[in-house]
Every structure is written in structure tokens, then in C-alpha cells.
Amino acid sequence: MATSLLADPAVFGTVAEQVATFIKILNEHLGLGKANAKVVRSFVKMVTKLPYDADFEDTRKNYPVDRWSDDYMRSIIEKPTGFRPDYADEILYYLDTTELEKKVRALVPTAKDRLSQALRVFDTNIGRANLAEWVGDKAAELIAECSERDFAHEIAMEKVSLARQALARTEYENFLMGEAQGLCSFTSCKKPLLANSSGKPVTDVEIVIIDPHGDTASPTNLLACCHDCAVSYGPEPSPDDIAQAKIIKEAQQRNHKISDIVAKRDVEEAIAKVIRQLPDADQADLNIEITEPLRVRTKLPDPRTVMLANKILGYVAVYFCYIDTVLKSNELVRPGGFDAFARTVADLFDAMDQAQAPEPEIFTRLVSWLNDQTHGGIEACEAVISYFVQNCQVFR
Ligand SMILES: [Zn+2]
Numbered sequence: 001m002a003t004s005l006l007a008d009p010a011v012f013g014t015v016a017e018q019v020a021t022f023i024k025i026l027n028e029h030l031g032l033g034k035a036n037a038k039v040v041r042s043f044v045k046m047v048t049k050l051p052y053d054a055d056f057e058d059t060r061k062n063y064p065v066d067r068w069s070d071d072y073m074r075s076i077i078e079k080p081t082g083f084r085p086d087y088a089d090e091i092l093y094y095l096d097t098t099e100l101e102k103k104v105r106a107l108v109p110t111a112k113d114r115l116s117q118a119l120r121v122f123d124t125n126i127g128r129a130n131l132a133e134w135v136g137d138k139a140a141e142l143i144a145e146c147s148e149r150d151f152a153h154e155i156a157m158e159k160v161s162l163a164r165q166a167l168a169r170t171e172y173e174n175f176l177m178g179e180a181q182g183l184c185s186f187t188s189c190k191k192p193l194l195a196n197s198s199g200k201p202v203t204d205v206e207i208v209i210i211d212p213h214g215d216t217a218s219p220t221n222l223l224a225c226c227h228d229c230a231v232s233y234g235p236e237p238s239p240d241d242i243a244q245a246k247i248i249k250e251a252q253q254r255n256h257k258i259s260d261i262v263a264k265r266d267v268e269e270a271i272a273k274v275i276r277q278l279p280d281a282d283q284a285d286l287n288i289e290i291t292e293p294l295r296v297r298t299k300l301p302d303p304r305t306v307m308l309a310n311k312i313l314g315y316v317a318v319y320f321c322y323i324d325t326v327l328k329s330n331e332l333v334r335p336g337g338f339d340a341f342a343r344t345v346a347d348l349f350d351a352m353d354q355a356q357a358p359e360p361e362i363f364t365r366l367v368s369w370l371n372d373q374t375h376g377g378i379e380a381c382e383a384v385i386s387y388f389v390q391n392c393q394v395f396r
Pocket residue numbers: 184185186189190191225226227228229230
């Protein structure tokens with residue numbers, strides 16, 4: 001006999017009654033069909049998946065969706081009889097609840113609220129965030145409960161979890177690899193997820209679930225990494241590991257957002273030319289003292305940014321007046337060119353600030369953006385961004 005995970009039948013009804021109630025609720029909120037036989041068939045279809053060789057007829061004839069008559073299908077919710085043990089075993093064999101979960105996940109927020117409200121007859125802790133997974137788990141649990149196989153629950157849970165992982169892989173692998181910039185997400189590893197072996201591309205990518213108690217099919221809860229790191233992270237990471245992985249994920253999401261922000265901004269060639277000429281500045285034109293107060297210290301008062309503040313101060317001391325003169329007066333810059341450039345830098349800063357990137361990251365990002373745009377070299381670009389810190393477009 002399967003171990004029962006089900007609640008007290010006195011409160012929730014027999015398993016057969018629960019199956020009927022569950023399918024009826026799903027039908028009311030997901031629209032599984034008009035006739036009861038069709039409703040049950042649709043339910044079975046959404047919790048099972050044909051293997052790839054399904055086109056061969058001998059496989060198809062065992063597929064539980066097509067196996068039984070309308071009368072039997074109807075009786076499951078009308079009598080209610082539940083799934084007969086042999087039928088439950090057939091469903092268990094093909095069990096994959098991701099289609100059902102996808103359908104729940106696709107509901108609009110108010111429809112999700114209505115469905116979770118209706119499902120509270122089973123569990124008072126259902127919310128919008130865990131709804132899709134809860135529905136998938138419950139479907140698997142009820143089917144396992146109808147089965148008489150040993151370890152039916154364990155088999156069901158294993159199948160559900162494998163199917164979710166497979167779905168996450170196919171749906172989000174490319175996206176997650178992009179977020180990880182093609183490298184293993186774990187800071188201590190950073191192994192390339194795509195490599196070349198004798199001219200052939202080799203992928204070594206796994207998708208791990210950051211927090212197994214969260215929505216395990218949501219890309220915000222998934223991380224791309226190499227096989228070894230996936231094995232060491234495991235399916236049941238410690239709270240510390242989860243916290244670490246969440247920090248990594250947040251940084252990736254921020255980077256991704258900032259890359260988007262930065263991607264569309266270019267710098268006029270005239271400005272780029274000025275920046276490229278910075279390293280050739282005449283020493284006599286540098287180190288000119290500036291008359292206004294130095295703003296860096298008040299803008300970056302946090303002790304954690306003291307290195308950055310000192311670096312900016314150094315650039316301001318040497319280059320501020322020079323950059324001010326060449327950027328504003330250089331004949332290569334068309335009228336309004338400097339203002340447009342200053343506005344672009346200010347806009348980029350605002351967007352990164354709104355993405356809640358920390359100051360050193362913003363500085364680095366602006367510098368690498370400017371360098372990508374101008375090929376002026378990291379130091380020249382650091383000098384220019386430092387100029388904008390003092391000139392107020394960057395940091396508050
Ligand atoms: Zn790794």
C-alpha cells in the first residue's frame with residue numbers, strides 16, 4: 001500500500017471524492033470541457049505526457065488518455081469512483097504535470113486568486129505564488145493515492161520533479177545561459193558552459209533550482225551552472241547555499257537589466273575622438289586646480305566606497321579642468337554635442353541607480369560602456385566618468 005500523505009478523509013472526503021472535487025474545481029477555473037467524460041480525459045491528458053516515440057501506434061494504445069470509455073471516464077467524477085488502481089498505475093507511468101502547471105501559471109492574477117480560493121477546501125496555505133506547483137503536486141498525490149503500487153508517492157514526486165527540471169531546461173536554458181553570460185553562475189567556478197573540443201561545440205550546462213520551496217519552474221528561481229556545481233548544489237541546498245545563490249541571481253538579473261539599458265546608448269564619434277586623445281594630453285595642461293568644492297567625498301560617504309572615492313579624486317585632480325576644456329571647446333564637437341553626451345551619461349546613471357546597482361558597479365559599468373563605445377582605453381574612460389561625478393551627472 002502506498003503511504004498516505006492525504007488529509008483526514010473525515011474532513012476532506014474519501015480519495016475518490018477528493019479526486020472528483022479536485023477535477024471539478026480545475027474544470028470550473030481552467031475550462032477542461034463541457035461533458036464530464038471530456039473533462040476527465042482532458043485532466044488525464046494534462047497530467048501525462050507521451051514519450052517521443054508516440055507516433056508509433058503500439059505506444060499510443062497504452063496512453064491512458066485513449067484507454068477507457070466515456071462511461072468509465074464520466075464515472076470518475078459522477079459516482080465518484082476515483083481512478084481504479086490499474087488505471088492510476090497507467091497514469092503514473094506517463095505522469096508529467098507540467099502541462100497542467102503551465103495552464104495554471106498562464107492565468108491572469110485575479111483568476112489565480114479565484115482558483116486558489118476554491119482550492120482552499122484542501123489546503124488553507126495556497127497562494128498565488130505557489131499555486132501552479134501546488135496544483136501539480138496535488139494531482140500527482142491523488143493519482144499516487146489511487147494506486148496500490150509500493151512507493152507510489154515517491155515515484156509520483158520523482159516524476160513530477162524530473163518533468164519540471166526538463167521543462168525548465170528546454171524553456172529557459174538559453175535565457176539563463178545569457179543571464180550567466182555563458183559562464184557557470186557560481187562565483188568560485190565560472191567555468192564556460194559552452195566549450196570547444198576538437199572543433200565541436202560541447203555544452204556543460206545544468207539548471208539548478210535556487211530555492212526548492214519556491215516556484216521551481218520560474219526562471220527567477222533557476223540558475224545555469226556546470227555539471228559539477230549542479231551536483232554539489234544538489235536538490236536540497238542548505239539555507240546558506242540558497243542565500244548565496246539568491247545573491248548571485250540578483251546580481252545576474254541586475255547585470256542583465258543594465259546591459260539592456262546600456263546597449264542602446266551610443267557616443268558621437270566626435271566625442272569618442274576627444275576621449276581617445278586623452279592619453280596624449282600635454283602634461284602642462286594637467287593638474288590644474290579646480291575652484292569648486294570636490295563633490296566626491298560627500299557623494300560617496302560610505303566607508304565601503306572609499307577606494308572608489310579616492311580613485312575618482314585622483315582623476316579629478318589631474319584631469320578635470322583639461323577634460324572640461326577639451327570636451328566643451330574642442331572644434332570636433334558639434335554644437336550641443338557635449339550637452340547630449342552629458343545627458344546620455346546622466347540617463348545611464350539614473351537607470352542603473354534605479355536598478356539598485358551599488359556605486360562601484362555603476363562606475364565600472366559606465367567606464368566599460370564608454371570604453372566599448374570609444375575604444376579610448378579604461379584609464380581615459382575612468383577619467384571621463386570621474387569628470388561627470390564631479391560635474392554632477394553621476395552619483396547624488
Ligand atoms: Zn561550476
